[in-house]
Amino acid sequence: MNRKTITRSFLFYLLSAFGISLTLKANIGVSSFNSLNATLAEFSQIKIGTITAGLNFLFLISCWLLDPHRKLRNYLTMGIALLFFGSTINLFTYFVFPLFTLHSYFFKCLLFILGTIIAGVGTGKVLKYQLLKFPIETFCLFLAERTNHSFKFYRYSIDLICILLALILTFSFQLTLMVREGTLISFLLLSPVIAWTKE
Template identity: 50%
Template sequence: MKKILSALFFYTLSGIGISLTLKADIGVSSFNSLNVAIASISTIKVGTVTFLLNTVFLLFYILLSKQKQFLTYFLMFVSVLCLGSIINFFSYTVLAPMYLENYFLKLAVFIMGTCIAGFATGMVVSLGVLSFPIESVCQALSEATGYSFATFRYGIDLFSVSVSFILSILYGLPIFVREGTLISLFLLSGVISFTKVNYENRLSNQEN
């Protein structure tokens, strides 16, 4: 139970980090570029779009799962609901009055948000009791087809970026795939890996 509550906390922290990257307005991660584009052409808030798309992946994961674990599915649903709610709360309430005019300040906020999101994601992965629906789908597809996890994960990123570009062009929106997307591509995965390795090393030292 303690691990589940910890995972929910880090899901929430991840939402705060994502909100900061959105506020920086220098581009967002691949998947979030799709969320922002959809939110921009509709009346739906970006956190709600994030929740809805994650729910779609969760449903897909349920279909792919050989052994049904309904408690796990329910907890994943609650987690992505919390994630979307936190993104909405911070993006439209807490951070709304904040104006970032200086580019280097925007860059600093983006990097801080990416590090927070990466740390939180790394902790969720390390705890091993809840996972993000997208990663769960990629893992299930990898096991079913024999193709690598990375192949499916990068495929989703490529799809997200492509659709985001198309929506931006069709609806005259700003391009959401920018320098922040490239920074996120390298920094986010690095922070996740660093967090995971350090958490596992700490556990190993405690056992010894």
């Protein structure tokens, strides 16, 4: 794998993190997985990028345990990428985006759609280069290979579990509701953008 591909993979990985940060700034709800991350961040007072990286690390460890051909170098590279991923989300969410405020609901929706498209493009390009992997998707692939259920079954199951956990925490501790219209927009828009970009 040449240096240009490695550099591009990391840049698009960080672009995905930037897109996620934009969806958080829009404040109209977030994607299924990020709804849990954002809820846990508010509940624990830990930064959302740190929570996001931490949960991804748990999936990465699970992938390591399921991977019959585990290569330490690949997992170390993924670990480094996740650290930068979480740090990028924290940088924009807590230090850059608070410098401006959106009052119009219309512009919040536009910002969310833009962020979702950017995150989808970043994710699609990363998948296209096949150097870095996203731990949740890789985990689902490993499970699908070992069971009678499909990748889609496990991926949607994780989304559903994330939404349910976010809602339970939200209503139990009176936290900000993160499962909103943005969650639906992300559900409808993100996968097609990823599929289109990785071709």
